[in-house]
Amino acid sequence: MPKTKTQYVCQSCGHVEIKWMGRCPACGEWNTLVEEVTTTSPNRLSGSSGRSQALPILSIPAQGERRFQTGVQECDYVLGGGVVPGSLVLIGGDPGIGKSTLLLQVSHAIARSGRRVLYISGEESATQIRLRAERLGTVHDDLFVLAETDLDLAIESAGQLHPDFLIVDSIQTVFRPGLTSAPGSVAQVRECTGVLLRFAKSQNIATFIVGHVTKDGAIAGPRMLEHMVDAVLYFEGERHHMYRVLRAVKNRFGSTNELAVFEMRDDGLREVANPSLLFLSERRVMAPGSAVVAAMEGRRPLLLEVQALVAPTSFGTPRRMTTGADLQRVNMLLAVLERRLGLQVGASDAYVNVAGGVRVDEPAVDLGIALALVSSHRDRPLAHGDLYIGEIGLTAEVRAVTRLSERLREARKLGFERCFVPAAQTIADSVAGLEVVPVQSVQDAIQKAF
Template sequence: MAKTKTQYVCGACGHVEIKWMGRCPGCGEWNTLIEETVAPVRTGPVTGVRMQPMPIESIPPQTEQRVRTGLAECDFVLGGGIVPGSLMLIGGDPGIGKSTLLLQLSQSIATQNKRVLYVSGEESANQIRLRAERLGTVHQNLYVLAETDLDLVVESATALKPDFLIIDSIQTVFRPSLTSAPGSVAQVRECTGVLLRLAKQQNIATFIVGHVTKDGAIAGPRMLEHMVDAVLYFEGERHHMYRVLRAVKNRFGSTNELAVFEMHDDGLREVSNPSLLFLSERDRAVPGSAVVAAMEGRRPLLLEVQALVAPTGFGTPRRMSTGADHSRVSMLLAVLERRLGLQVQASDAYVNVAGGVRVDEPAVDLGIALALVSSHRDRPLAAGDLYIGEVGLTGEVRTVTRLAERLREAHKLGFTRCFIPAGQSLSETFSGLEIVPIKSLQDAIQRAF
């Protein structure tokens, strides 16, 4: 009897070792090597049609026929709708609303006289029916299958021939031919490969739900994100009503788009003007508050940045940021301390982007810096001011991209004055919006107060 061979595969990067190691040599992560059984290699004649290389000019162009999801914000992120035969991966924290979003998409697609198969490996059919009744997504073209055996799922999908397939989630389904447990590297990789072939051969648009790790990345091998056509992240704070859908990979559209939803008891609702929503609860007469213009793909977002500078009660001051890059906040504090003489080395500093949104572009540096100065001096900034600009280590204000779109959004929402980098060229004028060119952070503080 042949001895069963085993190997150890890293759950983070897919690196393979013949013996267990505490640290993966491939990615450097600790305790990620998982034991797997090596399947025998199949040998035999090569079957199939042999493809021949051809000039790219001789390949006939094709325009994909997209299916509208019924949610304009979701279509915006996907690049105009769902492409038939595509394989998409969506990840997010537990309870954030991934199943709710997919059920609403299923109902909208089902109303277009298209069949939808919802496969759940985590909930029973009765639980899905209860959620569908609460969301108002019950439809005769929506089919539900509570199954974890992927072979049976493929058999059911082949017989039903749906236009849209949802797998919730990839970590719960398994192939019986593999001895690994569901959710292991081998099972996730093999199941995704089977679903990829099914989507391409049957021309079925497929959504895969993926679990995320404590760091926010999709669990499983990194190869999982390479195999699919699109990778979407559904994000948001559990204690906030707002949810953000962003694409980090999209073979059929841009990867810089963002959609904002609002969670209610009856499901998710689209937010057509996120800037107005994020600024609706802003108190304009409080020190430490500034409005910045961030770009998410082609969409400008006006967000409120809040800062609090207070004397520390410990030997080492605390630096905390929520929604903003912690490293950039620390850099801005060092610039304020060194270049402007602002005494913050003995003070705690807290920065928060209101609404639970995360921004990481440098164009919000000027607003964060002025919010910190406003809190430190206990003097509020002007209510109708907007701040755009990147701050360098010498205190200079540097240019940003897509300035016209940011100013257009500010003009639409009624802002009266905007601080922009002095080196930025602007051909468009906005009536009622004063443009203030700024060369340095010191110049901005003098003009703002």
């Protein structure tokens, strides 16, 4: 007979305890353990007829994934070339960033191609979705809307309609009546995702689910949620900026860490075909503290403007603030500049900003950040047509970076004249029509740049 068991699950990390505790021993959050009642059934061994058999890998037929286009090229690029039928994709982002808008535009594009789309909403009514669709111009006969929070009823309706594309907005608002936990709890999120996964695989329906994010930027719910799905997309961007970034951090059917850029307008999201040109369009000429770097986002080179400001501090401890860059990395570069080059920044505030609201974490932008800091400290602008690529070590050496040729070709395409690169890579990765300046250290780069 089924057995009932009471346990306490952390709503932040999914840790399970047999008794209530004020603080989660796994993640350290307070008042996050919530009581959940689960029903377990005794294990039953399945018959031999239902078991799978191990096969030699050479005897397994190799079949490529069949994909269909979403109609939004940038979205197809992030997904690896299109949507795979039967796949389950999780998309997360801050509230109001534009997740529902993006999915509604994708739904309309798929519906126009002759495929049937079902949009299940647990946050908005059908009337609200219709009003938003009219504002965005995404009304179509093959786009069906269902406002339902009961996942069992929603799955039943989807089984009768049998769409080609299914959207659940959001996974934290739907629930299964058989569980006593509240919607959005760890048990409900885990169980609802499992039900959608089995439904998508069995019916061969491409399914997108929307997930809320926590204050730390991670998708709310247990970490195993990201392991259950086939792809995880993050929709990022500053709410006060017009640009949005769609980033893939997991993709079983394509490359990870791909990136697509959209521009938010009154009539919805617009694709940005050349993000580098857009991010550099407002750059000032001959402005101290400004440098251009080349970052790789997946397979796409992205040229970005890095701005730095070094000013005397008004406090006992100087301030260090970054927007779009890693704060710890900037602190390391400041220490290298002060120790190895004698740059007196210990009594100065330092601010670093990546223009456009994009976040860059790779070390290849170190040289550009360092040159921007030196330019601001000396109040001398860098040449407008220069580009800086290279990782900086603790001994102030400029180290090699990956995929240099693609970065140089993007710089040449956008009209840059000189490119400062690590000395070890200049011969093999030179590009015709672009002056490549080899640098071995930060001191060498500063002497040649000024």
